[in-house]
Amino acid sequence: MMRGFVWQIALTLVLVLVGAALEVGAAQGTADVWPALGVVAVAALLAAAVATRPLTEAVVLFAGAHLGAWLLLSGITGHEGQAGASFYLALAGAWLLAWRCVTVLSAFKPTSRQAAAVLGLVIPVIFGAWILIIWEAIVRGAGIPFLLLPPPSAIAVRISASAAILAADVNQTIFKAVVAGYAIGCCTGFAAAIAADRFVFLRRGLLPIGNMAAALPIIGVAPIMVMWFGFDWQSKAAVVVIMTFFPMLVNTVVGLTASSHMERDLMRTYASGYWQTLFKLRLPAAMPFIFNALKINSTLALIGAIVAEFFGTPVVGMGFRISTEVGRMNIDMVWAEIAVAAVAGSVFYGAVALIERAVTFWHPSIRGG
């Protein structure tokens, strides 16, 4: 198979050559980028040589990109803030190799289910890893102050060193406040939507007031909830309830109108009652809307609980930790909490999205037709 010109490889070689030329003229005693430049150049040439076999090319690119990045990062140790242009050129070269690697992998059409699953995981992992690598390299290469932005490696060290504290915070904020508030908020929002659907006076009266609840500033509500429900997780759950109630209410109300006139006429021809029509037609048809609310609420709930902890809390919890560690200049701990919150939020969202796929398998957006 003939293959065209691959611009990532070509550009990598150009960058490496320019980097090498600059390095020859550079002052001694700074970071040693020669090994990285060499590895990147060899990997680029090797990849071009084996381009007819995509899997081999991907492996070569993967190894070259990451070995190059590792050599760069270990070379900069002890020379933080002294990186020259050749350092960044080598980094860009390694990154281009990784880009080419992801491009090659994305073009694969795996035949087996397992291969597709592995590929679906590997591609975003490489992508995410390079965000961290570039972050690490720039922060250390340019010597950005720790307070401003710590390198990811320092955040990782902090996470493993403070695992027990982080676990206690997650337990307090997520497993108590978020879960309770999310469950209550979503359930009451759903129940209110059914009630508003059943009774006209509620539809006219409740929806505008629900709208107002959504507009309540969380900063103002949180201290009041602390006064009402105390310092512990109950007051944070109350804030989460207020935040998640309205998206669920509005989405469910709209979702209940999602069934077509013809489908509702069909139920009428069967002399179907209100509840039968609700359970057999209107609620299933509303499921895509309800899951939209569940997904929106999964992230809102986390934000609500963390922010609410800024306004009085026992000495545990993610929001509490963030607010106090900022004051103590322990920025790596703040970042550690942010990282944990991001992962927890993604897992929460992902779990809801998985359930959605199973429940609304019939919807054109999911069955793909």
Add this chain to the structure above:
Amino acid sequence: MIPEPKQAASMAEIKNAVIEAEKLGLTFHTNDGPVQALANVNLSIGKGEFVSFIGPSGCGKTTLLRVIADLEKPTSGKILVNGMSAEQARARRAYGYVFQAAALLPWRTIASNVALPLEIMGVSRAEQAARIKRTLDLVNLSGFEKKYPWQLSGGMQQRASIARALAFDADLLLMDEPFGALDEIVRDHLNEQLLELWGRTEKTICFVTHSIPEAVYLSTRIVVMSPRPGRVTDIIESTLPKERPLDIRETPEFLAIAARVRDGLRAGHSYED
């Protein structure tokens, strides 16, 4: 003044009428003022008849079917279905209704879609299974029980929706342009199957269409309607035998009836424009 339908009166004396309409009228109140969808419709349909309603769009044929089904309320006149009011008849599940689109619920399999009316009517599980099998056999969809509607072709979906309308064994079948969205070949095939099904089940069928060959091929009686206001302009008794192969459509008898239907449709328009 609305002219009296020419033949309507002569049809009034049918015995055991399944559907009786007397001076039926329906006016929709829209933002652009009142729209008279039906005016002075007199009609009587006997048990076991296959009656087609034909006319240009806007002639009220679908509205008439919806009035029979109690999906619209008439604003004047009287409608009786099985000797009771349309509302009572609907409450007693007197009819199965087939819509222009299949309207199958996408989250239910074909079998479970056919079971929908049975679940609502509280039929036992065992009886449901038996009826699903029987009605899917009737529309030649055996083997597709576990498929979802979106996995089937349009013609198969419409057959599934007919199976659903047959599942609870109402004696009356109301069909609103059920094959309008399908191509000619599938349509011919389904017309043939529908006739066969009608012959086997002896149900009364009201069938809305705007296709003259379809109306002539299927019906024992053809009700020709015209628009603004929607009214009956002619009622034509078919002289075709009950056994109707598809090539009956080339016979002079068939063409004569078709010509009369066409005349009726044209007459309905003549004093409109």
